[in-house]
Amino acid sequence: MIDVYLLSGFLGSGKTSLLMNLISQLKEEGKKPAIFMNEFGSISIDSDTVGKEKGIPLKELLNGCICCTGSEKTEAQLQGLLEENDDIDVILIETTGAAHPVEALDAVYSPLFADRLRVKGIITLADAKRWLEREKMSPQIRSLFMEQIRHAHIILLNKTDLLSESELATVSMEISNFNNTAPIIQTVNAEIPFSYIEKTLNVVPNPNQESIVSGRNLPLSSKLITFDSPVDKEEFEEWVKSLPDTVYRMKGYVPIRGITNPYLFQYAYGMVNWLPEYVKMDPRLVIIGEGIGQLEYVE
Numbered sequence: 493m494i495d496v497y498l499l500s501g502f503l504g505s506g507k508t509s510l511l512m513n514l515i516s517q518l519k520e521e522g523k524k525p526a527i528f529m530n531e532f533g534s535i536s537i538d539s540d541t542v543g544k545e546k547g548i549p550l551k552e553l554l555n556g557c558i559c560c561t562g563s564e565k566t567e568a569q570l571q572g573l574l575e576e577n578d579d580i581d582v583i584l585i586e587t588t589g590a591a592h593p594v595e596a597l598d599a600v601y602s603p604l605f606a607d608r609l610r611v612k613g614i615i616t617l618a619d620a621k622r623w624l625e626r627e628k629m630s631p632q633i634r635s636l637f638m639e640q641i642r643h644a645h646i647i648l649l650n651k652t653d654l655l656s657e658s659e660l661a662t663v664s665m666e667i668s669n670f671n672n673t674a675p676i677i678q679t680v681n682a683e684i685p686f687s688y689i690e691k692t693l694n695v696v697p698n699p700n701q702e703s704i705v706s707g708r709n710l711p712l713s714s715k716l717i718t719f720d721s722p723v724d725k726e727e728f729e730e731w732v733k734s735l736p737d738t739v740y741r742m743k744g745y746v747p748i749r750g751i752t753n754p755y756l757f758q759y760a761y762g763m764v765n766w767l768p769e770y771v772k773m774d775p776r777l778v779i780i781g782e783g784i785g786q787l788e789y790v791e
């Protein structure tokens with residue numbers, strides 16, 4: 493299993509700085525990290541910087557952000573990365589600053605990789621100065637900025653050098669009230685030992701919950717459901733409608749009674765989408781949401 497870490501955070505919060513720090517630490521430890529990056533538009537300056545680090549596989553999604561270009565493309569990219577490099581230990585994903593954490597998670601978690609990738613969690617860079625000035629943001633941007641912090645499994649309160657001690661105390665307190673499950677680490681230039689991140693996110697997963705995002709009391713988690721036998725499509729859709737609205741995303745291959753191959757099933761924001769598959773995929777479904785550990789499909 494390859495460990496996957498998602499680096500989240502608003503535009504300019506320090507994600508690239510963190511990525512560079514972590515790469516050099518991992519290389520010092522003799523590990524082989526791979527990087528997945530995404531930026532809006534075409535060639536990004538960030539990828540040029542990282543490309544200078546020799547010997548690290550870099551797959552960049554150039555045509556938009558990792559989360560909105562469709563998961564097939566991400567899956568293909570990940571597949572390529574895994575095929576070309578069979579000795580990767582860790583994958584670091586720098587999500588675009590405009591990504592919602594659920595979308596970022598969604599992009600890396602595919603039923604295709606359930607046996608190969610272990611998503612360890614989301615590390616969010618929170619720009620301390622921007623937090624203080626968040627009232628100046630438009631409501632939509634502010635909400636994204638705050639969602640990234642709310643769903644973090646570890647928060648790096650970055651750019652602390654730009655704040656006075658009393659401002660820093662205020663920001664730390666406000667953020668810990670806002671997300672009371674993630675540890676908050678004050679950083680400058682996103683300097684943090686990788687061993688801390690590894691240790692914090694390294695908890696033994698509960699085998700009953702098949703949690704893909706491991707960790708204790710995490711705000712966001714995922715769950716894998718496998719199907720032993722084909723289901724009735726209408727009953728399945730009824731079940732989908734009955735789910736709590738803290739289920740944000742589902743995708744996978746659902747075996748339908750009377751149809752040869754499992755259908756590709758997608759669910760996002762209340763919308764359901766079915767697509768026939770020409771290949772027989774393993775019948776399993778991934779659910780991403782909050783408080784979903786006990787969800788089961790029963791006909």
Ligand SMILES: Nc1nc2c(ncn2[C@@H]2O[C@H](COP(=O)(O)OP(=O)(O)OP(=O)(O)O)[C@@H](O)[C@H]2O)c(=O)[nH]1
Nearest residue numbers: 503504505506507508509589650651652680681682
């Ligand atoms: N003063 C200060 N500047 C910082 C700190 N961390 C990062 N910066 C600067 O902030 C700018 C953005 O940092 P990046 O690491 O590129 O942030 P990013 O989140 O990758 O940015 P985008 O790719 O644009 O979303 C750079 O000019 C950094 O040098 C910090 O702790 N203090």
